Amino acid sequence: MALTRTKLSLSLIAAQTKPDDLSVPQDLIDYLKTLSFADGAGVGAANLLFHDQRTLAASGTENLDFAGTLADKFGQTLTFARIKAVLVVAAAANTNNVNFTQPAANGVPGMFLAAGDGVAVQPGGMFLWVAPSAAGAVVTAATGDLLTVTNSAAGTSVTYDVIILGAAT
Known part of the structure; x- marks a missing residue:
């Protein structure tokens, strides 16, 4: 199955003003960066896609295992050899953070600087x-096929969206 029309875009538009005596100077930024991925496994290429909306119970933890346990939307088991992009978006209604980490044992290296490193995605935030x-x-x-997702606290569940692009070879 081919992975086609794959583009990842990031846009930031902001204006900063400072009222002055006779004018209102402003600084505008309209930043857009788009990366396109070809179907395949080389530079700028990906051929596997996993996406899901998931919910973790209070204080819950789950491992995303990239070596044969995740399935695409067609029911085919995915075995990643490389991960090219990860997007994690925490629901705005969450009370707790969604912690996304490279576990010390069997974590996928290369996304974070060291085993055990990660990021706390706050409610309504993204990574x-x-x-x-x-x-x-x-x-x-x-030996290196897991990323861990953890609900940062007790009391309430958390919901998050996850999208992973990768390559099979």
Whole structure:
């Protein structure tokens, strides 16, 4: 199955003003960065897509296992060799953070600086990581194939969206 029309865009539009005696100077930024991915496994290429909206119970934890346990929307099991992009978006209605980490044991290396590192995605927030290089983040079955998602506290569940682009070779 081919992965076609794959584009990732980031846009930031902001205006900053400072009223002055006779004028209102302003600084405008309209920043747009778009990366396109070809179907494949080399530089700027991806051929696997996983996406889901997930909910974790209070204080819950789950591992996303990239070596044969995730399935695409057609029911096909995905075995990633490389991860090229990760987007995690925490629901605005969450009370707790969604912690996204590279576990110390069997974590996918290359996305974070060290085992155990991660990011807290606050309610309504997002985390985006992209590596269009040929290497991306290398997945090794049984020894480097996990990313951990944790609800940061007790009391309430958290909901998050996750989108992963990767390559099978």
